[in-house]
Amino acid sequence: MSDNYGLRPSACRATGQAKSGGLVSSYTSFAYPVFAIVVSLGLSACGERNAFVPPPPPKIELAAPVKQTVTRYLMATGNAAAINTTTLVARVQGFIQGIDYNDGDAVKTGKTLFVIEQKPYQLSLEQAQAGLASAEANTKKTKADYERQVDLAAKNIASQATLDAATATYDAAVAAQKQQQVDIEQAQLNLSYTDVQAPFDGIVTARQVSMGQLVGAGSPTTLATIVQIEPIYVTFAVSEADVQSIRSDMRARAITPEELKKIPVEVGLQSETGFPHKGTLDYAAPSITSATGTLLVRGIFENPNRALLPGYFVRVRVPRGKDVNALLVPDRVVGSDQAGRYVYVANKDNVIEQRKIELGPQVGDLRVVEKGISADDRVVISGLMTVVPGQKIEPVMTTISAPAPDAGAGP
Known part of the structure; x- marks a missing residue:
């Protein structure tokens, strides 16, 4: 086909020459204008060269x-602990005659919680009081005899042996009177033990005894436990490296041990955001625990809403400076x-x-x-x-x- 049009295989080198013959010459004359345009366009395209255009820098x-x-903080994990936890026990023997609280009640200091049978101890007190009255009367009589013998001995009427006997009798009567006074105090103390009271403000756990139960027979009987959580402690451990750093900061800032107890401590529960509970440092152990290489530190918190309970794991932070x-x-x-x-x-x-x-x-x-x-x-x-x-x-x-x-x- 290329021979009929007078073209070489290369499109970019077309010569436009036609073969001899009338039919071919006539056809070539007709096609020449179109062919010229096509060749012109092909030559134009073959003259361009591809050039790489880099993309624009990315927007960053x-x-x-x-x-x-x-504010720089010392961060730690700690535990909440009750300030006071006391087991209430029966210190005297008797039957439970009264339980004056509901399990889990918050009570004040001095609140009566249990009443143990009081009659035997009331009788013991009255018996001791009667003994004291008798001892006082005997002391009064022996004192008069002693004074009389002193006067007679001064007049050389009574012998020295009689005076010595009167003196001994009087001293024995005074001692017996003192013994009766001690017996009264013991009886009063035993009677007071029948009224089991709250030693501090706190929450009383479920009772361990029932009405009419004999307690205190042979050994103290546990009645209940009272726990104080207002305020409450939070204890946490500080690493040895942090302890050394803190002590260096204290020396640099001239902080005394008394001022150290005024440093705020903030606490947050695992379910809380941030550190909403505010307290102050209360205690630091005097030595590093060799087994863990840490120092035990304690903070105290008012805990008015009882949000912190003994045993809670808490997040702790203590400000170290700005x-x-x-x-x-x-x-x-x-x-x-x-x-x-x-x-x-x-x-x-x-x-x-x-x-x-x-x-x-x-x-x-x-x-x-x-x-x-x-x-x-x-x-x-x-x-x-x-x-x-x-x-x-x-x-x-x-x-x-x-x-x-x-x-x-x-x-």
Whole structure:
């Protein structure tokens, strides 16, 4: 077919020459204008060269680190514990004649909870009182005899032996009177034991005895338990490294042991957000526990609504100081590799750089950066999975939301 049109195999080198013959020459004359246009277009296309056009730089969000004051906290896990827990027992023998509370009641100091049979102890008290009256009468008589013998001995009428006998009789009567006084006190004490009272404000557990039951026979009988939870303790352990750091801070800030007890302690339950319960330090053990390498520390909380119960596991934080110029970045933008932690930043030419950093405590969703960036750096916020060091970007500036005011810095 190419021979009929006078074309060579190469479309870009068409000569337009026709073979001899009238029919062929006539047809060529008719097709020449169209052929010229096609050849012209083909030559034009063959003259262009393909050139790579790079894509535009990706738009990446950048933001400066948040700069604000951060309270640094010591974070720990602790347990709530009752300030007082006492088992109520029968200290005298007798039958239970009264139970004056409902299981689980909150009672005040001095509230009568159990009444043990009182009649035998009341009779013992009256018997001791009668004995005291008899002893007082005998003492009065022997005192008069003793004084009479003293007068007679002074006049050399009575012998010394008679005076000595009167003196001994009088001394014995005085001793017997004192014994009767002791017997009365013992009888009163035993009688008081029949009225079992609350030793402090607290909640009384379920009773362990029933009405009419004999108690105190042979050994003390448990009646119930009373627990004080207003206020309440929270105990927690501090590592040896933290103890040394805290002691260094105390020396630097000249904090005395008395002032240490005024340091606030905040507590939150596992189901609560934040640390809504406020208290103060109450006690720190004098030595490190060698088995665990920790120091036992205790805080005290008013607990007016009884939100904290003995045995609860709680989150604890204790303020250690403030950092007024802390730099914070979102925790999600922090990457890690074998060399440590890093963030991506954009330099003045909008080229991505990987910056090694040292992290501090976490504050809400942000992290304190101790070293590695400055307040003027532009940290990469978006596109973290696609950007690479050395990449040119188109910056889109944004801001990082500051943490809540009560968000403390913890590990």
